[in-house]
Amino acid sequence: MSRARTVLVAGTASHVGKSTVAAGLCRLLSDSGVSVAPFKAQNMSNNARAVAAATGSGFGEIGVSQYVQARAAGVAATTDHNPVLLKPRGSGESQLVIDGAAAGNFAAGEYYETGWERARAAAERAHERLASDHDVIVAEGAGSIAEINLQDRDLANIETARFADADIVLVADIERGGVFAAIVGTVELLPEDIRERVAGVVITKFRGDVSLLEPGLETLEAKTGVPVLGVLPYDDPGLPEEDSVSLPAADESATLGDDDGVADGRTVTVAVPRFPRASNVTDIEPLARVPGVRVRFVPLDAPLSADAVVLTGTKNTVDDALAAREAGLYDRLRAFDGPVVGICGGYQLLGERLLDADIEGTGDTETVPGVGLLPVETRFHPEKTVEPVTRTLDGCGPLAGASGPVSGYEIHMGQSRLLSPVDRPFEERGAATDAVLGVYLHGLFENRLARAAFVRAVYASAGRSRPEADTPDRSPYDRAAALVSELDLAPLGLAAESLSSDD
Structure with missing residues (x-):
């Protein structure tokens, strides 16, 4: 019997604010001396x-929000914090990741028929392990909890509430x-049994x-019998986005970041072509927080x-390379005269060619051309x-002048290999020319060293001077905690006096 609430x-x-509320509660409780951990049974x-x-050894994948919430809670993130992850890959399919490891590609109907029971069992076991080690589990649901067509298989909401014996905070x-x-x-x-668990509204x-x-x-409150725990003001603590709904549509543009009153003559713009199957777009969010830097998603x-x-x-x-080539992005990249950085799939696309492409893509094409800005070819295989990695940056290309350790994942x-000699930014990994950089390192710009070097290179290439230094602000975890600090947590049994009286 688990002891955690x-x-x-x-x-x-x-996109109503669940991730922010969950992260804020994790930091708020952690700061109060409570042993707390995040959890999301199933993420997409x-x-x-x-x-x-x-479970076992090595590493696995979880959704970015649970990684962020673990940091807010002051615990090391593990696959138990998000035991089931679905990663859309196009053509109605998603890659199923259970306990951090890829378990195959499934269409939605196939997943519910052949994979869901295994996923539910993994999620329940992960929750039990977390509950045995912590006082409070802050679980995050997915989408709407009231999707009546899915309630018999809603792992992140209905099933979690039941197997975790959870109190529910409804966010709107x-x-x-x-x-x-x-x-x-x-x-x-x-x-009815879930309705009785709703302890409060935010x-x-x-x-x-x-x-x-x-x-x-x-x-x-009179109609529902559920207390309102609080009304949160409009604020963006700066936590990484997770849901695809936060991205603009593939045929629309959108700008991230606040210019902080910086005059147009001292700003720079970083274009981010919107891949149809874009992933880990949180990599560019740290740039949007630099004063004077505008990050703009643009259609292909x-x-x-x-x-x-x-x-x-x-x-x-592979499929996004084909889409980019058809849209003319290849030609525009070849003609572009400013700094270009490709991360992971973006790095692969900047090379000469993609081999065994039928393993990665949804079609049967075996070789797909790349942009050709880097002398690299990538060969796909099932593995x-x-x-997570920490490497030494030997600054070159758009990161010239920077050296020291950087961390990411x-x-x-x-796997990519060089076709001719070229600068290597990270311990014989990645590739760079004077203006083009390709790396597999997600989280590159979360490192101040790399972020500052890239911003310097962009300003230098644009012939403009920076308005001010890239200074750190209050952490987004603290901002999220401050946002939820006025909530009435007593109906949840999370008031300080309630927690201190627990066994």
């Missing part, structure tokens, strides 16, 4: 991190409109005078009207590299 942070819809995301495997985003109807409707559509992203909401809050067929280009990872390099299919 589990709180499930569920939502009325996707191509933004993943390499962490220690909780007021900025979407109709927040009261969303909350009442969600509660009404829950199975309304997020509110702008304005909270007193104007009070009549609605009172009516809401859009002009590269920017000072630099970053190619992100992709869950399917997958998953590992590798998650990729295929």
